[in-house]
Amino acid sequence: MALDEATCLFCREPGGKVLWRNPTCRVVWPEEPEQPGLCRVVYARHVAEMTDLDEAERFALAKVVFATERALRDTLRPDKMNLASLGNLVPHLHWHVIPRWRDDRHFPRPIWAEPMRPATLRQLGADVPQRIASALERILT
C-alpha cells in the first residue's frame, strides 16, 4: 500500500489495449489468455478506493464500469458477469469486468479461486476488442 505514483503499474502503463477513454478513466483489454474477454476500467488518478472519490467522480466511474458490462454482454453473450474492485496488490482504483461461461476454467468459482477444470481456452475472434470498443462508444455517447 506504500505504492505511490512513481512505482504504480497503472500510473506508468495503460495496462492493455485502450478500448475507450475519457479524461478520468480508461477501459483496457489486457489480453489475458486464461480469462478471455476480461476488461479493466482504470481510474486516471492514483486513488485507492471508490470512497476516496467525491460522489460525482464515483458515479462517473461506475457509469463506465456498467457500460463495460453492457458492452461485454452485447458482444460476447456470456452466461454471467462478474464485477470486482480489489486493488490489494495495485492500490490504484480499477475494476475487473469479467464475462463468465459455465464451462470456463473456474466456474462457478471466482476467477481467483482454484480452477475447477483444465484450461479450455475459449477462442475469441480477433475482431472482439474492436467490437467491444464500438459498443462502448455507442453506449457512452
Place this chain on the structure above:
Amino acid sequence: MALDEATCLFCREPGGKVLWRNPTCRVVWPEEPEQPGLCRVVYARHVAEMTDLDEAERFALAKVVFATERALRDTLRPDKMNLASLGNLVPHLHWHVIPRWRDDRHFPRPIWAEPMRPATLRQLGADVPQRIASALERILT
C-alpha cells in the same frame, strides 16, 4: 443459473442480520468468522446483473454499496476495501463489501484464493454490527 425465486437463497432468507434496508435492497451482516467485517448488499428483486436494472435502480443500489464501504471504513479502519458482484452460485444480485487487513488470511490475494497464512481470526467487538448500522443510517439519510 436455472435458480428461480422459489429456490433462490436470497429470495428465501435475508442472508444475515439486517443492518439497514429500504424497499429495494438490504445490507446484511452474515457473520462469517473467516472474513471478519464482511457485509453484503442484497437487491430485493430477483435479478442477476447490474445491467438488468434500469439506470435509476442501478445507481440507487450502487449508492448503498458505496455507503457500506464508507461505513466499514469509518467503523473498522481496514487497510483496504474490496468490492465484488459475482453471483455465479446464487444469481440474485448482491455485492460483497469486504474490509481487508494486511495480516488477514488471504491478503494480498482476493478472499476466494488459496489462503496465504493460517486463519488468524480478528476479533471484532460485539457492538460492531450496531456501529455499522448507525454509520449507514447517518450516511444514507
